[in-house]
Amino acid sequence: MPIWTLEPVDLTSEHWSTSTHKGTAIVRAADERRARSVATTAFIIAADVTLSSNTLFTPWAQPEHVACSRLEGSEFPESGPEEVLDPPQYE
Numbered sequence: 001m002p003i004w005t006l007e008p009v010d011l012t013s014e015h016w017s018t019s020t021h022k023g024t025a026i027v028r029a030a031d032e033r034r035a036r037s038v039a040t041t042a043f044i045i046a047a048d049v050t051l052s053s054n055t056l057f058t059p060w061a062q063p064e065h066v067a068c069s070r071l072e073g074s075e076f077p078e079s080g081p082e083e084v085l086d087p088p089q090y091e
Contacts, residue, residue, distance in 0.1 A: 001079070001080070002028070002029065002030070002031070002070050002078065003027070003071040003074045003076050004026070004027045004028075004029055004035035004068055004070055004071060005024060005025075005026055005068070005069055005070075005071045006024065006025045006026075006027060006035060006036070006060060006066050006067070006068050007066065007067045007068075008022060008023065008024070008059070008065065008066055009066060009067055010064070010065050013059060013065055014056060015056050015057055015058070015059040015062065015065055016059055016065075017056060018044060018056050018057065018058050019044065019045065019059055020044075021043040024086075025042075025043075025084055025087065026074070026076060026084070026086035027082070027083070027084050028076065028080060028081070028082055029082045030082065032068050032070075036060050036061045036066070036068060037061070038084060039060040039084065040058045040061055043058070043060060044060075
């Protein structure tokens, strides 16, 4: 299964308040869509919202906030389930 690098693009966005992790993530997943989904599931948290605020969505699913690219030749094994490989506390 391919290995993906998800790299934050804009950490100033208020959408990051919905994520426990705000750095690069390495994910094993079938495709980019699944890699973003795995990261979302691993890192999502509820954010405080007021009636006057915008609706917040996980940044991991938004290409304008997180770049995603296939990682070739990494030290991470391609065999195994879809999961966050780095940071290691999310294994």
